[in-house]
Amino acid sequence: MDSVVGIINLINEKHFLKELTYDRCLASVPFAGRYRLIDFTLSNLIHAGVKSVAVFTKEKYRSIMDHLGSGKEWDLDRRTGGLFILPPIHPEKEIKGDLQQFYDHIEFFQRSAADTVIISPGHHVCKIDYTDIIQNHRNKKADITVVYKKYDGIPVQKPIYHRCSVDHTGAISDINLYTFPQKDQDICLETYIINKYILIDLIKKCVENDEYDFLKDIVKANLNKLNINSYEFEGSMPFIHSIESFHHGNMAFLNQDIAQNFFHQDWAVYTKIKHEAPVKYSSSSCVSNSLIANGCEIEGTVENSIIFRGVKIKKGAVVKNSIIMQKGEIEEGAFVDYVITDKQVTISKDRVVSGDLRPLVIKKAEMI
Amino acid sequence: MILFSTVPSISHPFAIRELDTHEEEEYFTGASCLIFVYTAQSLVNEGCSIYGQVDHSILSYNVQVGHGTTIKNSVIMPDVIIGNNVEIHRAIIAPYTIIEDGAVIGSENEQDDITLIGDNQRISFQLKEVL
Numbered sequence: 494m495d496s497v498v499g500i501i502n503l504i505n506e507k508h509f510l511k512e513l514t515y516d517r518c519l520a521s522v523p524f525a526g527r528y529r530l531i532d533f534t535l536s537n538l539i540h541a542g543v544k545s546v547a548v549f550t551k552e553k554y555r556s557i558m559d560h561l562g563s564g565k566e567w568d569l570d571r572r573t574g575g576l577f578i579l580p581p582i583h584p585e586k587e588i589k590g591d592l593q594q595f596y597d598h599i600e601f602f603q604r605s606a607a608d609t610v611i612i613s614p615g616h617h618v619c620k621i622d623y624t625d626i627i628q629n630h631r632n633k634k635a636d637i638t639v640v641y642k643k644y645d646g647i648p649v650q651k652p653i654y655h656r657c658s659v660d661h662t663g664a665i666s667d668i669n670l671y672t673f674p675q676k677d678q679d680i681c682l683e684t685y686i687i688n689k690y691i692l693i694d695l696i697k698k699c700v701e702n703d704e705y706d707f708l709k710d711i712v713k714a715n716l717n718k719l720n721i722n723s724y725e726f727e728g729s730m731p732f733i734h735s736i737e738s739f740h741h742g743n744m745a746f747l748n749q750d751i752a753q754n755f756f757h758q759d760w761a762v763y764t765k766i767k768h769e770a771p772v773k774y775s776s777s778s779c780v781s782n783s784l785i786a787n788g789c790e791i792e793g794t795v796e797n798s799i800i801f802r803g804v805k806i807k808k809g810a811v812v813k814n815s816i817i818m819q820k821g822e823i824e825e826g827a828f829v830d831y832v833i834t835d836k837q838v839t840i841s842k843d844r845v846v847s848g849d850l851r852p853l854v855i856k857k858a859e860m861i
Numbered sequence: 862m863i864l865f866s867t868v869p870s871i872s873h874p875f876a877i878r879e880l881d882t883h884e885e886e887e888y889f890t891g892a893s894c895l896i897f898v899y900t901a902q903s904l905v906n907e908g909c910s911i912y913g914q915v916d917h918s919i920l921s922y923n924v925q926v927g928h929g930t931t932i933k934n935s936v937i938m939p940d941v942i943i944g945n946n947v948e949i950h951r952a953i954i955a956p957y958t959i960i961e962d963g964a965v966i967g968s969e970n971e972q973d974d975i976t977l978i979g980d981n982q983r984i985s986f987q988l989k990e991v992l
Contacts, residue, residue: 749910771906771920778901787907 497627498574498607498689499538499546501531501615502707504591505683506551507653509735512856513835517556520548520615522739523818523836525746526784526799529560530616530733532764533755535567538611540760541623545574547601548615549594554580557615560765567763577601590705595696602693610692612707613684618742619730620759621684626724630686635722637691637712639665640684642725644674646732647741653734655681655708657723665721668713682726683708691719729754740833740852743799743816747782769802777808793823801836810840815852835859906939913947927962935967952976959983 506519513522520531531548538546546569550557557578563569564576581588582597595602602610609630611623621640630638641657654674658667674680685707695711704710712721729751731742745751756762769788774780778791785791788803793810801819806812809826816833823829824842831848835857840846844861846853855861903915908923913930920926920937927945935952943949944962952967955978960966964984967976978984 771904774901774903774905774915776902785905 496607497541497543497609497611497623498602498605499543500610500612501534501538501546501548502591502612502683503554503557503615504549504551504588504594505614506616507734509651509653510733510739511736512854513736513739513833514553515856516553518550518553518615521553521556521560522616523801524618525743526786526801528762528764529557530618531557531560532762533618533620534613534615536760536762537619537621537623538613539567539569539763541611541627543611543623544569544571545577545605545607547577547579547598549591549598550578550580551588551594552584554578562765566765574605590710591707592696592699592705592710595692595707596700599693599696602689602696605689608689610687610689611684612687614682616733617682617684617730618733618755619726619728620755620762621726621728622759623686627686629724630722633663633722634720635686636688636719637715638686638722638724639668639712640682640686640724640726641679642682642727642730643677644680644732645676646674646734647738649673649734651734654732655683657681659723659725663723665712665716665723667716668708670709670713679723679725680732681708682730684726685712687711735851736833736854737851740816740831744797744814746799747784747797767802775808778806793825912945913943921956933969950976952978954978955980955982957981961985 503518503520508514522530524530569576579598652671652673656669656672657665657679660666699710731745733739733742772785772789775792779794781796783795783798785800786802790805792808793806796813798812798815800817803819804817804821806823807825810823812829814831815829819836821834822839826843827840828845832846832853834855837858838855839860902917905920906922909920911926912928913926916933918932918935921939923940924937925942929946932949935949937954938956940957941954943960946963947960948965950967950969958978
C-alpha cells in the first residue's frame, strides 16, 4: 500500500501512568514482558503495508528514540520512506496542540508520495486491520474516517475519553470531548483515516485561525461540512488510563486466549530484538500462571506475574500479582504482592512490599 | 494458581516470529509463558508455553508442553509440540516433533540408554524406543 502513510501521534499523551511516565513517554512504557506500547501500533501499520511512518513526539522522547532506532525491526529502515521521528521544532515554546506540530513538519506530508494518512496514538494495545478500515473509507468516499470502539474497560476516574455519536448511515453525528465513558458507549480511539490533501489544507487553515487540535478543530468543527465516516473496531483492546487499568491490561496477557489472539493470530507483534539467555529455573523455584522473559534467573516463587528481561528472583522470595520490569532484583525472602516495579529496582532481603487498593508503583532504579 | 482447561492446539505452531530483514532469518521473541507450577533446575527459552511439569531439563524456543505432562532430565529442541499427560524421561527430542497425548518416552533408569527421537516424527502413546 504505497499510497498510505502512517502517523503515530504522541502529542496528546496524558500522564496517568505517573512514575512509569516520569522519564519516558506513554508509548514507550514496557508491556507484557517484552514489548512497549508503541509496538502494537507499529506492527499494525507494517501489516497494512505502510512503508512510511512518522512518530510525532512531544517530550521525554529519549526512550522512544532508543527503542525505535532506525526502525529496522519493523522493516522501516528503508531508502524511500521508512521511519521518521519528528520532535517539536521549538521545544522551548509551549505546544498549543497537535496541529501546531503537524504544521511545523508540513514538509513531511507534502513530500510524501501517499494520498491517504492514518493517524493513530502510540499507546493502544490492539490489532487493528488498517487495510479493512481504508477499504471502508474509500468505499464510502469519506473525507475522514474515525475509528471507535464500545467501551468495556474499568470505570474511569478522570474524563479522558471522547465519545462519538454515530448515525444510521454510519457517519459521525457528534463528538463529546473529555467524558466519563459508560459501558458500551462508543469511544473514539483517536485513530483517523484522512485524505492527505484535505489534511494539509485543513492544517494550514486551522493554524491561520489559531486552532491547534485535530479532534476539535478538524473533525468536530467539520462534522457538517465534510463526509466524516465511522468505523467500529470490534477486536479486543484493554483500555489503559490509570495504573490499575495498566496492571489489568498486562494481566490479561496471562489469559491464554488473549495471548493467542495478540501474538499468534493474523500477524506478529514486532519489537526491538534483544538477545538474552534462556530463563534459568533453580531447584528451589516455583512458578505458576506467569509470563517470564529471557535472561531471568528464578530461584523463588512467582505467581500470576509478569517478569521482564534480566530479572533475578532469589531463593525464598515470593512475587505475586506483580509486574517486575527489566533488570529488577528481588532478594532472598522478600515478599512482593500487587506491585509494579520499573527497571532496575531492587527489593532487599526479607522486605515486604505490597499494593493495596491499587498496585504500588516503584520508580526506576529505586532500592527498597 | 489457575489451571487452564484449553489445550494448546496441535495444528498451529505457536510462534512469535520476528523478521530480521538483513539476514532473512526468523528470530523468536516474546516471553515464555508458564501456566503450571514446578519448573525446577531447568533452562527454558522464549516462546514456550508450559502447562505441565519440567524438571532438570532444557527447553529450546517455541516448545509447547500440555497439561499433566512431565518432562525430566531431557533436552527438547525448538518447535516441539508435546500433548497432554505425556511422560518424557532422559530423552533428546529433535526439532518439529509432535508428541501426541498420553505418550511415554524414555526410561528413568539410569542404566538404560538415553532415548533419541529423530527429525519430523509424530510419536503416539506407548512408544519406548531407543535409536
